[in-house]
Amino acid sequence: MLALAVWVGGLVSIIAAVIPAVFNTISMETGGRMLTRMFQGYDRLALVSAGLIAAGTLVRIYGSTGTWREQIGMTELTLLATMVVIVATLVFWLTPETARLQEIVFGAKDDAKRIAYDNFFAYHRVARALYITNLGLGVTVLCVKVKQWARK
Numbered sequence: 001m002l003a004l005a006v007w008v009g010g011l012v013s014i015i016a017a018v019i020p021a022v023f024n025t026i027s028m029e030t031g032g033r034m035l036t037r038m039f040q041g042y043d044r045l046a047l048v049s050a051g052l053i054a055a056g057t058l059v060r061i062y063g064s065t066g067t068w069r070e071q072i073g074m075t076e077l078t079l080l081a082t083m084v085v086i087v088a089t090l091v092f093w094l095t096p097e098t099a100r101l102q103e104i105v106f107g108a109k110d111d112a113k114r115i116a117y118d119n120f121f122a123y124h125r126v127a128r129a130l131y132i133t134n135l136g137l138g139v140t141v142l143c144v145k146v147k148q149w150a151r152k
Contacts (some may be wrong), residue, residue, distance in 0.1 A: 001145065003052035007083075011041055011131060029106050036099045043091040046134075050084045073148070078142045086134045092113035094127040 018038065022031040057072055057080070101120040108116040 001047040003056070004138060004141060004145075007046050007049040007053075007133060008142065010045055011135045011138070013044060015131075015135070032102055032106075036095075036102060038113070039095055043087065043095055046087045047091055051088055053080060054084070073144070076141060076144050076148075077080065079137050079144065083134055083137045083141070086130050086137070090127060090130055090134075094123060094130065098123045098127050 001024040019035065022035055025031075026034070057077075061072060098120065101116065101123055104111065105120050
C-alpha cells in the first residue's frame with residue numbers, strides 16, 4: 001500500500017502543484033527541462049514502487065494458505081499489470097524520446113522549430129495521456145483495496 005501511495009501520490013503532487021508552479025515561475029525552456037528531469041526521477045520512483053508492489057503481491061500469494069485469487073483478485077491483478085506496462089512504456093520509450101525531441105525543439109530555429117514542436121507534442125500528448133491513465137488506474141486500485149478491506 002505504501003508503494004502504491006507513493007506512486008499515485010507522487011503523480012498527484014506533480015500534476016496539482018509542481019507543474020503549475022514551474023510554468024508560472026520560470027521560462028518555458030527552463031521549466032520544460034526541469035520538468036523533464038523531474039519526470040525521469042518520478043519514473044524511477046514508479047519503477048521501484050512497481051517492483052515493491054510485485055514483490056509484496058508474491059509474498060502475499062505464496063505466504064497464504066488460500067488460493068491466489070483469495071489474496072489478489074483478477075481486477076486488482078489486471079489493474080496493477082496494466083499500470084506496470086504503462087510505466088515501463090513511459091520509462092523505456094516515451095520519456096526518453098520526448099526528452100530527445102524537446103532538446104531538438106530548444107535548439108531549432110524558425111521553420112524547423114515549428115516542425116520540431118509538432119513532433120515533440122505528438123509524443124508529449126501520448127505520454128501525458130499515459131500518466132493520467134496510470135493515475136486513474138492507481139486510484140482505482142486504491143478503491144479496490146479499500147473495498148476488500150471493508151469486506152473482511
